[in-house]
């Protein structure tokens with residue numbers, strides 16, 4: 001399966017040096033040894049330039065029309081990138097443009113039945129409310145919060161992150177983080193949490209894992225559609241001691257039955273093919289969730305498993321795709337997350353290495369057809385919108401968060 005990723009030939013660690021003392025002719029090696037503050041400036045400039053390109057391609061050239069409103073692959077992803085750019089380089093015009101784009105997504109999604117942050121109406125209303133809050137437009141904030149509260153969760157809703165209950169809960173958490181605790185009351189979220197446990201226990205009773213879920217008949221393990229993503233969101237909400245124990249034991253079950261390589265299966269049914277090292281399926285998504293588990297539960301086992309998963313990402317995670325969901329940009333967040341947890345500079349170096357690889361080579365590799373720019377080439381989760389987002393996040397590594405996943 002070597003054709004999925006580039007062999008990682010970068011050194012395990014490179015000391016930072018002043019540029020004049022670096023003899024190497026190799027432009028990537030120069031970036032790896034560059035002091036972080038200088039590299040950070042380069043990444044910031046590249047990220048802001050890419051953001052402009054994404055805005056032109058997904059908004060300007062489309063005549064400001066919205067075809068796909070979602071944050072995952074559509075226009076709301078551009079608004080989320082603008083929101084990130086404002087945090088790195090405060091700019092009221094970008095914030096106003098973010099709000100204008102959300103408004104168009106609001107119209108385009110008014111009849112959507114999808115309810116999550118990444119792929120549904122909750123993402124539109126939550127980002128709209130938060131952008132309005134930062135603009136000081138209280139009337140607009142009230143409008144989006146009222147719209148958010150209008151979202152009805154169908155009885156037959158799945159539990160996973162992209163289309164299910166966990167993805168709706170994440171939107172509630174985003175609102176509470178940015179507007180204030182209680183914006184979405186805990187009893188409202190608690191009812192959704194109870195539904196998740198109810199369905200998880202039902203399938204869990206028929207397996208050796210305390211909680212288990214299905215999406216289109218498949219018992220996925222990954223962050224996008226399965227256990228990893230659902231456990232991740234549950235660790236952000238108030239749980240009873242017994243619920244917390246179920247989450248903990250579910251993660252321990254996954255660690256116990258991971259591949260000998262340290263990677264994780266895509267699903268309960270597919271325990272043999274050790275090939276995907278993506279956020280959506282495999283070690284990267286699990287590593288981010290294990291970092292959260294180490295923070296919440298403090299067990300050393302979770303930190304050790306997260307480090308083992310990060311090793312898989314270092315060796316097999318230089319994917320031939322650029323994006324967040326199943327590309328190099330998303331995989332870089334594993335190292336940023338471990339750096340935030342441990343303060344270990346080796347993880348920061350590894351994040352720097354993956355980001356430098358993209359900065360140095362992504363455009364060339366894409367133009368030569370060696371790297372795929374994504375099915376939606378400017379989108380946040382599949383395309384270069386994700387690379388722009390990562391570059392901007394690299395400028396403040398302890399504040400970096402995997403978009404729409406880490407809070």
Ligand SMILES: [Zn+2]
Pocket residue numbers: 224278279280281325326
């Ligand atoms: Zn993916």
